Amino acid sequence: MAPKKNSAKRPQPSTPKPSAPARIVKVQSSDGHILQADVRALLLSSTLAATIKGYDDENKPLEKLEVNNVVGFTLKLVLEWCEKHKEDDPAIAQAEKDKKNIFIPSWDRHFLTKLPMGNLFDLITAAYHLDITGLINYGCKTVANSAKGKSTEEMRELFGIPEPWEQPSTSTATWDD
């Protein structure tokens, strides 16, 4: 079954890019996992785009990109997201960010909300390391949405914020710290 087009409310690029043949490169995570990705997907990351441009400018063959601060599992999630959005115009994500008016398309909502909070945290942190504006937008919006309808106690649990008297001090042993 063809994937459902689900970004109805999200602004689309005015002129679709001509489909170029995929240029696949290897990407290595900090823990040594090697994954493969389309260069167009990697260009969503400003950090990786600069590295790729450096190779292209010097006409050096790009065989493997090393991502030193993201582990394999998280990098796989990042690449899955980038692959889905490789046709997107990064300027649109930047515009959404500037307007503080972020709408999460249903594919992204499903992708992000199914993740355990720990993985979502790693994904957002990786998005910051790799400077992927769209993923930062949707990730942070998802976290903010998770606080909706929650009491202060539930927010404290969600965001791991102890009450002042619960914080283990250096001088007092806690029950099970």
Add this chain to the structure above:
Amino acid sequence: MKLNKYPYLVQNEIFDNMSFPSLFLLSCDISKFIEFVNRWKSGEAYQNLEYLKIRIVSHDVRQDEILNAIEAKHIDAQKTPLTHPLPRRYTEYTKQPNTDPIINHSYVVRESDNRVASFLIAKFWNYQMKLSKYPSLAQNEILDNMSFPCLFLFSFVSKSMKKLIKSSQLQRFKSIHSVEYDCCDWLSHYFNICYQSRIKETFTYAQKKETENRDKANRTDHFSLYVSGYIIDFRFSEYKSLVTTFHPYEKEHIIKSIHNYLISLIGDYMEYH
């Protein structure tokens, strides 16, 4: 010195000899907690206990099941919840003592002398996603994406969170033109945030307690916050709107407390109507 490294009997012995009125167990086995409460109820130990809070680790255990197991009673939304002064021993590390009282709705009665103690059960903190571990830009981005009611509640989580909200949301707060207290009818009052862009956001509406359905009055989804010197009951409506519930005689106090809190949060440079 870790208490949980002691043999179990020694742990019990230490607890038995403790005389402080409030206790916080950061993580605790459920059976141990129930045994703890039963020992208090039977008068065997912890005579002076007034307030006990535990954080449970297991995700399979429901809080209401534990409260049922210890035969806890619940103070309904029509009545004032129990409050306890914050013990000084837990505030020593802070620069300024936290004087906000502990507010709680669940209590257990010791039958022998009718002594009442409060019990609060909370889930263990989600260490996997501590907001403080996010890059500071991400923290700001998350706060930027929160609605005003969310930010309002989030500011009660801790003093440092309130400080972070105030500093990171300066632009948003400066775009607020006015705050309206709208007493449109005798049933409810609206608190609106009006932005310079002419967008109006209702951040909470206040509803008189006596207008609530009596059957729903015993529900446990109410929570109380200490708002600028006054304890106010909140709950969420079925549409997840923030609702303040109050008795008619509390109206002036509620408006004044929320007004004072908003000044402390967003500043006094906008108009208040």
